[in-house]
Amino acid sequence: MLRSNASLVSQHVPPSKIRYEKRNPKVSIRLTESLRKTLNELREKEGLSYADLIKRNLKAAGDEATVNAAIQAAYEKGRQKGRSDAKRDAKSALKCVEIGKCSVCQRPIIWDLTDPINVKLLGDFLERLGVGHGPCIDKKRSA
Numbered sequence: 001m002l003r004s005n006a007s008l009v010s011q012h013v014p015p016s017k018i019r020y021e022k023r024n025p026k027v028s029i030r031l032t033e034s035l036r037k038t039l040n041e042l043r044e045k046e047g048l049s050y051a052d053l054i055k056r057n058l059k060a061a062g063d064e065a066t067v068n069a070a071i072q073a074a075y076e077k078g079r080q081k082g083r084s085d086a087k088r089d090a091k092s093a094l095k096c097v098e099i100g101k102c103s104v105c106q107r108p109i110i111w112d113l114t115d116p117i118n119v120k121l122l123g124d125f126l127e128r129l130g131v132g133h134g135p136c137i138d139k140k141r142s143a
Contacts, residue, residue: 031039043053095113102109112118132140 039050039053043050046053048056097111097113098108099111100109101107111122113122
């Protein structure tokens with residue numbers, strides 16, 4: 001069986017092609033079917049080639065104004081979250097009341113009014129003591 005050495009001989013590549021490939025290296029990626037479908041739909045919708053889509057998005061990602069806008073948006077989002085957390089903490093703090101000191105250690109006793117059981121216990125205790133609104137007590141005394 002005779003074999004040809006033609007497959008072993010490399011073909012001449014013009015210098016211009018070598019320079020072009022050096023300046024424009026090939027990039028290869030693997031995508032799932034769903035990502036490939038999404039990419040093709042985007043390409044058709046935008047009327048751009050794969051290379052143009054990538055170039056546009058890389059330019060946008062590197063655009064200093066875009067980066068600064070993203071940083072500012074993240075800062076504002078964090079600031080707003082901090083404000084809402086502070087409001088929540090303040091509301092919670094308003095629902096915790098110091099009702100006296102411990103008779104043993106003298107540290108403050110904090111009554112948590114966010115707990116429905118504590119609210120019920122306090123309400124029952126105040127009712128048993130006969131505590132009421134000032135005007136209501138005055139009416140009851142004068143009646």
